[in-house]
Amino acid sequence: MSKSFNQIQEEFLKSARVSGRKTNNPVVVAIVGVIGSGKSTVTKALKKKLGWTTISKDKIRVALREKGRGFTPETTDQIHYAMLGKVLRAGGNAILDSDFADKKKRKKLERFAKNFRAGVVYIRLICDRDIMIERIVHSRYNPKTDMFKNVVIALREHARRLPWHYRWTESNGGQFVLKKLPIKFLAEIDTTDPRKWQKKLGTVIEKLKRS
Numbered sequence: 001m002s003k004s005f006n007q008i009q010e011e012f013l014k015s016a017r018v019s020g021r022k023t024n025n026p027v028v029v030a031i032v033g034v035i036g037s038g039k040s041t042v043t044k045a046l047k048k049k050l051g052w053t054t055i056s057k058d059k060i061r062v063a064l065r066e067k068g069r070g071f072t073p074e075t076t077d078q079i080h081y082a083m084l085g086k087v088l089r090a091g092g093n094a095i096l097d098s099d100f101a102d103k104k105k106r107k108k109l110e111r112f113a114k115n116f117r118a119g120v121v122y123i124r125l126i127c128d129r130d131i132m133i134e135r136i137v138h139s140r141y142n143p144k145t146d147m148f149k150n151v152v153i154a155l156r157e158h159a160r161r162l163p164w165h166y167r168w169t170e171s172n173g174g175q176f177v178l179k180k181l182p183i184k185f186l187a188e189i190d191t192t193d194p195r196k197w198q199k200k201l202g203t204v205i206e207k208l209k210r211s
Helices: 005-015 039-050 057-067 073-089 103-114 129-138 151-164 194-209
Strands: 027-032 053-056 094-097 119-126 166-169 175-178 185-190
Touching: 005 057, 005 073, 027 039, 027 103, 039 053, 039 094, 039 119, 039 194, 053 057, 053 073, 057 073, 057 094, 073 094, 073 103, 103 119, 129 151, 151 166, 185 194
Parallel strands: 027 094, 027 119, 053 094, 119 185
Antiparallel strands: 166 175
């Protein structure tokens, strides 16, 4: 039996655990990165070290798809921002597991955060494209719990989102080159090598603690 939108939203709001803020000001961490760059992995690592609330748009989409009548950008955003508002009102900080390469998406987030006097910081994740493709191909997909029901859909979405982050150049026989985005990043983390990115993330965490 499917659930109503309000029931699904209420479930997400109850699941948003808020820990007391230890930073001087409220902070919202927004990730910028294409599928396969490690957004969910880095988000989990940040949560483990900081204890801040994570909000995943993919989890919201899956819940609306599997428990309700499907998702749209509007319904997904409604739950996403309801959760973020709960966290900020309760005195917590948030980590958003989504891609904020889109300028309109960033502006909407910044306007919302401003209502709570919260600062938004962006972390960019980059990775060797062959490694990203390898991650996507070797991931296990559960059609009931994962955003992408199989590897074909995941690869298709990776290709669709790629132009937000890379541009094509004919140099060296043709290749994708990382775009310079008009965003002030707290950090840019290359997740290609696990040992290197984990070390870099430690430095980022210390910066966030001093926010």
